[in-house]
Amino acid sequence: MTTxxxxxxxxxxxxxxxxxxxxxxxxxxEVSFRVHSKRxxxxxxxxxxxxxxxxxxxxxxxxxCKGQILYRSAAGKTVDLASADEHTILALRSREIGFxxxxxxxxxxxxxxxxxxxxxxxxxxxKADGRQKAGALLQRLHIPEHLWSLSPTTFSGGERQRxxxxxxxxxxxxxxxxxxxxxxxxxxTTGDALEMITELKNEGTGILAIFHDPDLVQKMxxxxxxxxxx
Amino acid sequence: MMRKVLxxxxxxxxxGKGCPYCRDATGPRFNTNICPHCASVVAVHxxxxxxxxxxxxxxxxxxxxxxxxxxxCLYFDETVDGGTAHFFDNHGQYNLFDLxxxxxxxxxxxxxxxxxxxxxxPHLGLNFGISAGGNIAERLLxxxxxxxxxxxxxTSELLQRTEVPENRMDDLPGHFSGGMQQRVQIAKALATxxxxxxxxxxxxxxxxxxxxxxLDLIIEIQDQLKTTMIVVTHDLGVxxxxxxxxxxMKNGRIIEAGLTDQILEDPQHAYxxxxxxxxx
Numbered sequence: 001m002t003t004x005x006x007x008x009x010x011x012x013x014x015x016x017x018x019x020x021x022x023x024x025x026x027x028x029x030e031v032s033f034r035v036h037s038k039r040x041x042x043x044x045x046x047x048x049x050x051x052x053x054x055x056x057x058x059x060x061x062x063x064x065c066k067g068q069i070l071y072r073s074a075a076g077k078t079v080d081l082a083s084a085d086e087h088t089i090l091a092l093r094s095r096e097i098g099f100x101x102x103x104x105x106x107x108x109x110x111x112x113x114x115x116x117x118x119x120x121x122x123x124x125x126x127k128a129d130g131r132q133k134a135g136a137l138l139q140r141l142h143i144p145e146h147l148w149s150l151s152p153t154t155f156s157g158g159e160r161q162r163x164x165x166x167x168x169x170x171x172x173x174x175x176x177x178x179x180x181x182x183x184x185x186x187x188x189t190t191g192d193a194l195e196m197i198t199e200l201k202n203e204g205t206g207i208l209a210i211f212h213d214p215d216l217v218q219k220m221x222x223x224x225x226x227x228x229x230x
Numbered sequence: 231m232m233r234k235v236l237x238x239x240x241x242x243x244x245x246g247k248g249c250p251y252c253r254d255a256t257g258p259r260f261n262t263n264i265c266p267h268c269a270s271v272v273a274v275h276x277x278x279x280x281x282x283x284x285x286x287x288x289x290x291x292x293x294x295x296x297x298x299x300x301x302x303c304l305y306f307d308e309t310v311d312g313g314t315a316h317f318f319d320n321h322g323q324y325n326l327f328d329l330x331x332x333x334x335x336x337x338x339x340x341x342x343x344x345x346x347x348x349x350x351x352p353h354l355g356l357n358f359g360i361s362a363g364g365n366i367a368e369r370l371l372x373x374x375x376x377x378x379x380x381x382x383x384x385t386s387e388l389l390q391r392t393e394v395p396e397n398r399m400d401d402l403p404g405h406f407s408g409g410m411q412q413r414v415q416i417a418k419a420l421a422t423x424x425x426x427x428x429x430x431x432x433x434x435x436x437x438x439x440x441x442x443x444x445l446d447l448i449i450e451i452q453d454q455l456k457t458t459m460i461v462v463t464h465d466l467g468v469x470x471x472x473x474x475x476x477x478x479m480k481n482g483r484i485i486e487a488g489l490t491d492q493i494l495e496d497p498q499h500a501y502x503x504x505x506x507x508x509x510x
Binding site: 016017018019020056059060061062063086087089090091105107108109110118121122 | 232282285442443445446449453470471474475488489491492495496498499500503504507
């Protein structure tokens with residue numbers, strides 16, 4: 001690969017110090033790899049190998065203990081996500097970096113369609129335009145229209161996950177982090193979700209993903225990195 | 231480009247006569263904010279943070295940690311004993327206010343036109359002797375709106391936005407439920423479209439469904455008006471849903487500051503770890 005990577009991770013380590021027990025727990029040690037635009041990079045490894053921790057460190061939900069996370073921004077600058085200030089991280093999160101986890105945090109009364117469109121509202125899009133785009137995504141993910149005005153807190157696990165995925169991809173991020181995005185979906189909706197992920201990739205997004213299913217890794221990944229327990 | 235709205239440096243407030251040892255003999259290290267030498271209360275000490283336009287900053291901590299004192303000092307409800315705070319008025323005629331060196335008239339001008347405050351206790355934010363609409367009208371009058379029809383129209387807009395039934399406009403706040411009193415307070419605080427809003431434990435003591443609707447309202451306001459906010463709360467759920475960044479206070483000091491999801495999922499300080507662990 002000759003193009004410069006979208007994300008370059010060098011010697012990333014993460015451990016947690018539990019003050020109450022005076023104990024340090026290591027979750028990733030000296031991890032290095034690269035993510036390119038228009039490619040899907042998958043992290044594989046046994047439970048406890050630190051796959052999710054690495055995604056969270058990139059998103060800065062976790063503070064990395066060591067190493068660099070060099071991200072090439074839309075403005076052409078290289079930002080070290082491990083040490084960038086909080087406002088830079090928040091700005092990147094709202095415009096360039098998306099994260100889809102297995103869990104959905106949403107306001108208790110917000111309709112599903114607004115939950116999905118919320119990244120667009122934050123960018124200043126009108127409610128009507130945001131809803132139109134969100135509706136199109138929800139339709140493709142087979143969320144019945146009569147549910148769109150309800151809060152996703154009342155939805156089933158699979159429905160919530162689809163809402164979460166739709167919210168993660170609606171803003172067309174340059175870098176998308178996926179933590180088991182299809183874990184509780186049935187075969188049909190998994191197929192639709194994967195199709196949307198592939199479309200996003202073909203449009204130029206660099207994707208870093210964790211899939212629990214080895215078949216999905218084989219089907220989706222352009223590059224695979226194997227992690228071992230630290 | 232992000233614009234700075236507020237820059238606070240070294241904010242301190244001591245209740246009591248104070249002594250030279252107050253600041254060194256209190257804080258998280260001693261697990262107290264009461265000076266052992268003179269019994270003064272060091273409510274907050276050396277608080278610094280910067281706020282950018284449109285962001286929501288959470289201030290979290292247990293009762294007595296000094297979190298409300300921070301916003302009360304910034305809203306001029308309390309005088310300060312040290313530190314500086316600069317307010318950048320990006321829309322006004324003047325653009326920089328050194329908050330703690332203003333005279334009374336300038337402070338009043340900021341309070342009525344540029345800042346909004348919603349207290350935990352509606353009695354602090356509302357005049358219970360006049361109607362809900364009257365409370366809002368009072369704020370509009372002070373802001374130079376003098377035509378009755380205009381005031382009435384704007385008041386009804388504000389109440390509509392905060393989902394207070396319009397036909398209750400002329401009722402006294404004392405006849406409202408707790409949640410609705412908070413909504414009237416929010417409507418009043420928003421009357422002048424202030425660029426900076428302080429919310430002090432606004433959902434505390436309300437039942438869960440009312441809490442949810444108030445949180446919704448706050449997010450909607452932020453989405454539409456891009457109001458910068460400081461949200462003081464001890465409720466981690468509120469922090470998670472509202473704030474992008476959070477500071478954690480204990481014994482009048484900031485012990486940890488960071489992105490909200492980082493504070494909740496990867497807390498660094500022993501106290502924050504205990505706080506998060508006991509809440510989940």
